Amino acid sequence: MLKHAVIPLLVSAGLMAAAPFAQAATNLVFCSEGSPAGFDPGQYTTGTDFDASAETMFNRLSQFERGGTAVVPGLATSWDVSPDGLTYTFHLREGVKFHTTPYFKPTREFSADDVLFTFNRMINKDDPFRKAYPTEFPYFTDMGMDTNIKNIEKVDAHTVKFTLGTVDAAFIQNLAMSFASIQSAEYAAQLLKNGTPQDINQKPVGTGPFVFKSYQKDSNIRYTGNKDYWKPEDVKIDNLIFAITTDPSVRIQKLKKNECQITLFPRPADLKALGDDKDLKLPHQAGFNLGYIAYNVMPVLKGQTAPNPLSDLRVRQALDMAVNKQQIIDSVYQGAGQLAVNAMPPTQWSYDTTIKDAPHDVAKAKELLKEAGIKDGTEITLWAMPVQRPYNPNAKLMAEMLQNDWKQIGLKVNIVSYEWGEYIKRSKGGENQAMIIGWSGDNGDPDNWLGTLYSCDAIGGNNYSMWCDPAYDKLIKQAKVVTDREQRTVLYKQAQQLLKAQVPITPVAHSTVNQPLSAKVEGFQVSPFGRNVFSGVSITP
Known part of the structure; x- marks a missing residue:
């Protein structure tokens, strides 16, 4: 067998009115970006849900x-x-x-x-x-x-x-x-x-280090420090509050007013001012993430009867080559993003550096649509995320830019959105057509990308394209049962080539993660997996 081994903080009047804290308590307010769908970690797949449950209480x-x-x-x-x-x-x-x-x-x-x-x-x-x-x-x-x-x-x-x-x-x-x-x-x-x-x-x-106290949807989540935690040195906060604040500009305002001490997903335009503020810290690191467009390849979308044009490879190729990625990176990411060409980030081992994008070519895209029998003015629906994520600072703006890109090839694009929990639920059910989504790696293994996001088993889960290719699936399943990294790499590279050729997604960008917080916060670590972890975090006077 192989062996492995303070001072009182100001919070918003609304939060204080709900349940005032004892003056001597150490309180930390985290301005989060969305409401969790629930608190049973096994049921969910998003960082919003995991931050509020797995990373605090479990x-x-x-x-x-x-x-x-x-x-x-x-x-x-x-x-x-x-x-x-x-x-x-x-x-x-x-x-x-x-x-x-x-x-x-x-x-x-x-x-x-x-x-x-x-x-x-x-x-x-x-x-x-x-x-x-x-x-x-x-x-x-x-x-x-x-x-x-x-x-x-x-x-x-x-x-x-x-x-x-x-x-x-x-x-x-x-x-x-x-x-x-x-x-x-x-x-x-x-x-x-x-x-x-x-x-x-x-x-x-x-x-876990924090105990659930209360939850008001779209308002706040409250926790108390776990006095009986098995690792007591990691519990340095008496009261942890998630102040759910969907607007990024409001999150920054609250941070500057000390109404919250940690926030996330700042707008790129705010980064310089945040970095210059002596009362704040702005740790950052290259994001282990991918923002992408998923194309539902099902012949007929759930709840509809008309054929889905995106089931045709030529249509997906046309959409892909019509996307002006550089403009999106310049406008949406504003210097905080790197152009993506592959289905996972280049820092992931087994990444295939030989994969290249099809050229941005409006004329060729039009030809492909014509070959596929798609008429000018054909309508498609683009789903836009209602929240910021580490991989996408502004999905609404990206959607508007894609709408214009695809208009250039004769398509009429209708942009729709839903509340975040509903957005994920509906897309996992196959109601989406084209959609803006992304991923932050969860465990450092290639399967967390190539299996979790694009496999046949992931349909109904994180495979928003509903794409299932038997040859691709065979490769990633072979790679998962091999322990030699070089052998796994060979198999994963073959899988990446197949995926790129079938265009179930258009990779757009890898985003730099910036984490604004008060200079009084100590011990907070930026997670490579896009999580917000408060064990070991403290507030200094």
Whole structure:
């Protein structure tokens, strides 16, 4: 077996009116950009949801080091891997307590039972809790973990054994991701008994550094520091508040007024002023992300009867070569973006540097549309994100620019949008046509891009193109069961070539991540995965 191992802060009047804090308490306000869809990490795939749940209230068996991509022990102190790479034995941390809240008071500490409940619920559709509260776990299934985990065995109270069907070279990294957050089996049993299993998504209970207090949609989320956290040195804030603020200019105003001490996704035009402000800090790093346009390739869109022109490769090629990427990068990213040509960022190992874009060619694009039988004035719908993300500072402006680009080739483009949670839900259901979306890498492995976003298994999850190519799928599945990085790279490069040729997406840009915060904030690390993590963060006088 292989062994692995203060001062009171000003907050907005609205927040203070809801529940004033004791004057001596250490409070930190985070101006977030959107409302989470819920607080059960397994159900979701976006950073907005993970920041509000997994990164505040939960832990995982393995975890990523703050600010880095290395995997470190979490609720498992160590793990053993069998020589054939199919069996993982996790040795669980003892003395870990689940949160005590007004709605749940645990009678025991974290144990193997909680690990079994967490993963069996995602694997088994007949699990009693899942039958009582039907839901899907898109990230888990996108990665094929629901079929590859063949058995989870409780060896004893603090030892759990996972048996896989095939080798998964990124299994430990995958278990460190937000969706794999460990839930309380005891709390789940209480919810089942009370007939309220859906409360697992609205009244969360975890083992993490912060305890859920309250949530007002589109307004705020409140947490208190976990006094019983198993890593007490990481809890340096008494009260953590997410002030949900969708407008980027308002977020910056609140930061400057000390109404919040950390925010995210500043407009590129604001960066110089933020950098010059002596009361603020502006850490930044090259983004491990991709902003792109996804093309739904289904012959008929969900809820419609007319043929979908984007199912024709020639139409997708025409749309792709009509996009003026450089203008978008100049106007939308304003110096904080790098032109993208591939389905993942160039800092990801196995990236194929030989892949090139088709030339920007309006005349050729028109020819392709004509060959495909697309008439001038044909209408298509472009979905535009309602929020900023690390990979896109202004989706509305990008949509308007794409509307103009595609008008040049004879298409009438209608721009639509929805509230963020609805946007994701509808697009995963296949209602979208062309849409603006993106991704920040979650674990540093190529499969997190090539499998999670574009595989057949990811349809209904993060594969917004609904694209399924058997030859591509065969390559990425072969790469996932090989542990030699050079062999995996060869396979992933072949897959990248296939994907580029079939144009399910148009890569647009990789964005630099800038994280404005008060100079009084200490210990905050910019995450390569686009997460906002508050463990270990403090406020200085």
